[in-house]
Amino acid sequence: MLAxxxxxxxxxxxxxxxxxxxxxxxxxxxxxILAINVCGIGVFLMFVVVAWRGPDxxxxxxxxxxxxxxxxVAVSATALALVLARRLQELEDD
Amino acid sequence: MIALLWxxxxxxxxxxxxxxxxxxxxxxxxxxxxxxFIALGLLVTLVWARLQAPDLALAExxxxxxxxxxxxxxxxxxxxxxxxxxxGSRGLPLLVINVGSFxxxxxxAWGLLHALSVSDGDRLRDVALAAVDYSGVSHPxxxxxxxxxxxxxxxxxxVVFAAVLxxxxxxxARPAFQSPSPLLFGITSAxxxxxxxxxxxxLWVGAHAPGGAFQAGATLAAxxxxxxxxxxxxxxxxxxxxxxxxxxxGVAVFMLVGLLVMSGEQSVLQYPDExxxxxxxxxxxxxxxxxxxxxxxxxxxxxxxxxxxxxxDDAEAAD
Numbered sequence: 476m477l478a479x480x481x482x483x484x485x486x487x488x489x490x491x492x493x494x495x496x497x498x499x500x501x502x503x504x505x506x507x508i509l510a511i512n513v514c515g516i517g518v519f520l521m522f523v524v525v526a527w528r529g530p531d532x533x534x535x536x537x538x539x540x541x542x543x544x545x546x547x548v549a550v551s552a553t554a555l556a557l558v559l560a561r562r563l564q565e566l567e568d569d
Numbered sequence: 570m571i572a573l574l575w576x577x578x579x580x581x582x583x584x585x586x587x588x589x590x591x592x593x594x595x596x597x598x599x600x601x602x603x604x605x606f607i608a609l610g611l612l613v614t615l616v617w618a619r620l621q622a623p624d625l626a627l628a629e630x631x632x633x634x635x636x637x638x639x640x641x642x643x644x645x646x647x648x649x650x651x652x653x654x655x656x657g658s659r660g661l662p663l664l665v666i667n668v669g670s671f672x673x674x675x676x677x678a679w680g681l682l683h684a685l686s687v688s689d690g691d692r693l694r695d696v697a698l699a700a701v702d703y704s705g706v707s708h709p710x711x712x713x714x715x716x717x718x719x720x721x722x723x724x725x726x727x728v729v730f731a732a733v734l735x736x737x738x739x740x741x742a743r744p745a746f747q748s749p750s751p752l753l754f755g756i757t758s759a760x761x762x763x764x765x766x767x768x769x770x771x772l773w774v775g776a777h778a779p780g781g782a783f784q785a786g787a788t789l790a791a792x793x794x795x796x797x798x799x800x801x802x803x804x805x806x807x808x809x810x811x812x813x814x815x816x817x818x819g820v821a822v823f824m825l826v827g828l829l830v831m832s833g834e835q836s837v838l839q840y841p842d843e844x845x846x847x848x849x850x851x852x853x854x855x856x857x858x859x860x861x862x863x864x865x866x867x868x869x870x871x872x873x874x875x876x877x878x879x880x881x882d883d884a885e886a887a888d
Contacts, residue, residue, distance in 0.1 A: 479579050483620065484681045486583035490590050492674040497594030499666050505599060505641070505648055509606050512637065513590050516613055519625075520586075521681060527620050528694070534621045535694035536709035540718055543710070544725045546628050547783055547860070550637050551732035554867030557644040558736045561870070564647065 477529055484524045490517030504560035508553060515549045582616055599651045603641045610634025623779035624710045627771075631787035636864055639794050643868060647743065705845025706776040714781065715849045719838045723823045726856060730820055733863040742802075742871035749799045757799035764792035772857050776846065782853035786860025793865035803873045804865045810877070812862060819859025823852050 490513060497510030519542045526538035589612060593605035610633045617626040645651075697713055704712035714722050749757075768788040775781030797804035806812045826848055827838040835841060840848050866873070 478576050479620075480685050481682065482576070482579045482583045483616065484685060485678055486586050488674055488678040488681060489587050491677065492670045493587070493590045493594055495673065496666060496670045500663075501594075503599065503648075503650060505644055506594075506602060509602055509641065510594050512606065513594060513609070516590075516609065516633070520613070520616065523617065523620050523622050523625065524681075525684065526622070526694075530621075533698070533709070535692065536697050536713045537693045537718070539622055539625055539710045540713040541721070542622075542625055543628050543714060543783060544721060546625070546632050548725055548728050550632050550640070551729045551863070551867065553637055554640050554864075554870075555732045555735045557640055558739050558867075558870055561644065561647050562739050564649070 477527075480524055480527060483520060483527075487517050487520035487524055490514070490520060493517075504563070505557070508556050508560070512549065512553060515545070519545055579619065582612070582619065586612055586616065597652060599648060600645060603638070603645055606641065607634055607638035610638060624781065624784070627779055627784045628787065631784055631791065632864075635791060636787060636794070636868070639868060643870065703842060703845075705840065705842070705847075705849050708775065708777050708779070708781075710779070711775050711781050711849070715852060716840065716845065719823075719827070722856075723820070723827065723838070726819045726823060726859060729860060729863050730816060733816060733866050736867055736870065737872055737876075740871050741876070742869045742873055744802070744874075753799055757795050761792045761795055761805075764788050764795070768792070768857065768861075772853055773850075775853060776850070782856040783860060785853075785857045787864065789857065789861035790864035790868070793861065794868050797865075797869060802869075803875070804869055806862060806865055806869075806873065809873075809875065812866070812873075815858050815862040816866070817859070819856040822855035826852055 494510045494512070494514030494517060497513065498507050501507050501510060522538040522542045522545075523534075526535040528534055586609070589605055589609045593602050593609055596602050596605065610629060614626045614630045614634065617623075617629055697717060698709055700717065701707065701709050701712045704716040706712050706716070768785040771780040771788060772782060772785035773780075775785075793804040793806065806815075826840075830840055830844075830848070831837055833841055
């Protein structure tokens with residue numbers, strides 16, 4: 476197991492846990508959406524670490540394609556969540 | 570010696586990643602958190618480049634840092650409470666959450682390191698790389714995305730479409746920003762044509778180099794966001810009927826191609842070998858337009874001005 480895999484793998488899990496903790500602790504919707512996005516970045520990093528085969532071989536393309544799909548879906552879900560949060564705020568203010 | 574320097578770089582990048590993430594999540598000021606999140610997205614781009622994932626670096630810079638950052642900044646405009654309350658004042662006590670987070674970290678880290686140390690067995694990588702020559706394109710990630718796992722990409726386009734339907738259903742968009750400064754106006758009129766050409770190039774080059782429909786669609790969406798910031802309240806989108814067509818065309822073309830190839834005794838989405846390259850380009854072009862329209866509408870945040878509402882909306886407004 477290569478040293479870079481360990482370093483980035485631990486960083487990925489750390490990102491996931493930081494995002495999870497932030498999502499559980501904050502009360503503002505925007506802060507929680509941001510924390511869940513940090514979770515998502517951690518998960519993507521985990522995928523890419525698993526796909527990495529070392530500095531000499533070419534990486535595994537299947538997790539790369541899955542993460543590319545994941546990035547686009549994450550942004551779409553974030554957009555919907557932000558519009559929902561704004562609408563909820565408008566309804567609460569009335 | 571050189572290897573040691575690379576490892577030092579990796580440790581620095583990983584440490585910066587964790588530090589930025591912690592700062593973005595733990596800060597008291599929401600504006601600062603959003604800006605730190607954009608910086609985190611750009612740093613992750615560097616990490617993708619370091620881990621030999623250039624397609625992901627392009628996509629993360631455009632979509633993950635750029636468009637997600639723009640969405641969060643636009644949402645800040647409507648946010649009234651910009652100061653985050655200190656944590657620990659909700660349900661579960663702080664100690665439980667901290668212990669639980671540490672336990673999750675240990676378990677998932679152990680699982681990941683265990684999975685990384687298992688090295689035998691067939692890998693999908695060898696199967697995929699061996700079949701790239703028959704896929705119609707020469708770049709492995711594009712081959713996986715649009716040929717081997719085409720069904721996943723079709724469903725992903727449907728998910729993006731569903732998210733945009735949700736955004737459109739939730740009400741009209743807020744009015745655009747104040748009238749732009751002459752500097753922004755000048756930059757926009759220079760940058761938007763350049764972005765359109767870059768998007769076309771990214772779409773074309775995806776067949777043999779990092780690029781493809783998602784990066785091209787995100788570049789077009791960036792042009793739309795610039796236009797909206799420059800005062801065009803629809804973000805460069807055409808009228809509501811044409812925009813509806815643009816939204817649908819990605820999923821529609823993909824599904825039509827997938828079903829029509831069945832006429833030659835293939836199964837769904839199994840492109841015939843000599844047509845594969847052309848079909849992939851057609852699907853990617855339609856997907857680029859759809860993704861760009863979807864991301865622009867997501868940034869606008871609702872129905873743009875001049876959108877024809879449904880019939881019962883008018884009836885409600887008349888009451």
